[in-house]
Amino acid sequence: MFWLKLVTNFIKILREGQTPAQVAGGFALGSILGLSPMLTLQGLLVWLITLILDVNLSAATFSLGLFALIAYIFDPIFHRLGYFLLIDINGMKGLWATLYNAPIAPLTRFNNTVVMGSFVTAIILFAPIYFGMKNFVVAYRATLGVRMHKMKIYQIIDRSSLLQWYKRVRSLGDVL
């Protein structure tokens, strides 16, 4: 039910409420958290930024779940990319050695192939995800939303017994 609620909230946010920049910001920050392993210094930092900045938390949580799934699927590729960056590029070895022996930096676990590969991927994808999401929210609110509501598939899902049952349970919770 948590996931269902998360998706419903996310769709609601797409329609109205916070600005497209806030939704896109939450979604893009959530993508970094989802793609990278959690227990790293930079992970905590991104969490802190997400909590401090007035970005949409539902979008961030939804994006975290979505990109964690993507990270799981693409893990071998992140491992290879991280290995390539850490081992195969001789010019960067000096930098890695300095960071490895500097204070704090090793707490980022940058020397782990998956952390390195996934974090670099997340950073590269951050801007496209942000701007892509922002444009999507604007478009959704202007035209896409209405068109989607008219789509047969949306109506089938909307009338599905599971969703109706969920709505009843939710309204019951509101009354209580």
Place this chain on the structure above:
Amino acid sequence: MRKKFVFVVLIPVIIFLLVIYFFVDSWITSGLEYAGEKVVGAKVEIDRLHVTINPIGIEFARLQVANPDSAWKNLFETGKVRFALNFGQLLRGKYIIETMEVNNLILGTKRTTDGSIPKPKEKIAPHPPIAFDSTGKPLANLPPLTEQARSVLDPEGSKPSTSFDLDKIKRELKIDSLLNPNNLATYRHIDTLEKQINDASVQWQATLGDIDKSKAKLVEIESKAKSINVGAIKDIQSASDALNNVKSILNNVNDVKTSFNNQKTILTDGVNTFNGSIKDLNNLAKQDFQNVVSMAHLPDVSMKGIAEMVLGKDLLKKAYTYLGYVEQARTKIQNTSDTPPMETPKRLQGQNIQFSVEHVYPKFWIKKILISGGADKTEDPQYFYAKGQILNISNDQRVTGMPITVDLMATKGGTTTLSLDASFDRRKELAVDNYKAQLSGLEVKEMSLGRSDFLPTKVSNAVADASIIVNVPGRHFDSNAKIVFKNMNLSFDRDPNGLVERIVRDMLASVKGFNINLRMWRNEDTFDVAFTTDLDDQLTSRTKQVIGDEVAKIQNDLRNKLNSKIAEKRQEIEKLIAEKKDMVTNRLKEFENQLNDKGALVEAKKREIENRIDQEKKKQTDDITKKAKDALKGLFR
């Protein structure tokens, strides 16, 4: 900026810190126990672990490490253990411990619970394991020590048991069964040769058939040569034509000859190959003899065989066990590599890469472990209490510049002492391990001597001293152990069977002590053991004297019967090869004679024509000379 973000951030942070505060001790305990169990392969238990904040460190009341080979005993247990971590290096993700205090280290204590852990299913390695250098890179395909040593040291291994009961051997020796053709490689080889010869013979017949076809050409050549009538040649032109004709016939002869020579070479080589194969039979016959002797389980009366059987079982088993520990240290203590090969880690775990730099700290370094064995008054006389120090345990000795050194002294009951000095050097590419152990006054309450099938004997109430030196430089291995048994009593589990066992028993009954030297070494690829004892000289000389002649007699008998059986079969194949060779040679010879005859005929015809041409030329010259002379005479008349 989010409004009231302080609450949004602070409340989770406070909850997070509280959870850590309450659970960090048990998390670290579980983590250390899990890591320890993975290394040891048996239970590791830590009691009352506590994380200290100032200085940042850990202390716990007791550590028990179970013995993986004996689950109801500990490898060792300790009293209070305390150490502090270098905070500055902790910020760099490095675990640096200046001094770790280990109190009351006791070896081999009994456990109140089972210390075994379920073993994970072993994956079958696609290739035999190999040895490693100081960074864990594989050395050239070299199997581990224990694997190489298994066949040499394991007295219960695949070696068939050897009986010393000569009457039984003679009674049970079934020569017909031993000399069964199916067991003899020579027989099998001869059968294969026969088949090959018969197959080749078909090919030879075909080639000889081709040669026979050439006989028709020879007949044609002969008739052509004979058809040239030299007497009928009247002038130079017809002589020249005849010469060209005979040259053409000669070319045909040469063509047939070339083709024949090629076929002859193939046939001769084929036959000679089988002649060469016959020579291999001598080596196979020797091999068959060794196999037959082995299957007969005739006793090996060499010194090694006797010593191994009298003193072997437990001692070699122990040596094998300790060899396993040496190997574990050799392979587990490794430097990290800057360029490790790509692994295939579990999902979301990745591979950690270490970036070592000289003159900085490695990832992990315990500079000193101070071990105290407790106060003498409280010591239990049945256990070893150890004290000493272990220095420089690190994950990269190239960075610390220090090898791991162990200097321990243990005592038991005030009478037995054990000292151990060891170093594990991984500073250079080639790993070097050294061990030196001294043991004195060890009470041996009971120890079995001899194999269960050869006069099982027990030593009881002996005192043993031992000195062991082990050097493991790179792929080499060399260990020397000197063991002295004193004040011992021997008891025998059963009555002796046969003459040899009686001799051995009589000898051992009078023995109150003996020395053993056990050397094990590996040079390049081979592992070997030298086992000597002062019992050997008397024991083996008497044993050899009695059974040596008998064994030699049985061996000679076996050899003669085997040789005559093989000779019979060998004659068969030699006859077949001779027959085939004669057949091929005779037919080749017959054709070669015909070919030579026809060739000579054509050559003779050629010479005849050439002579005729010479005659014709001379005749013409004479005619011209005569005509010229007549003309000149008329001129001057």
